Amino acid sequence: MVQINWTIQAVNDLKNIADYISKDSKRYAKHQVSKLKNRTNILKKHLHFGRVVPEFNNENIREIIEGSYRIVYKIVSNKRIDILTVHHSSRDMSKRTF
Helix, strand or coil, rough: CCCCEEEEEHHHHHHHHHHHCCCCCCCHHHHHHHHHHHHHHHHHCCCCEEECCCCCCCCCCCEHHHHHHEEHHHHHHHEEEEEEEEEEECCCCCCCCC
């Protein structure tokens, strides 16, 4: 089974998402963060599940979608995936570097 490693950037992204949503609803903020974390569980058995991120065109940098969020991950090896960022789809990702 693949180990999923959340980078500092991805953890900060989740915190920022929770902080923003909690201004309206703490309950929904927790629910949204939980959905985002749970979405990555599919990667434990299917590391190539997501599509290649078009902005980077790198076979090892892929993404899965959960609602309005793009969960970007890097295939480090057959046993490890790094979650790089959780990015709202309305924002420009082309300026990001990984």
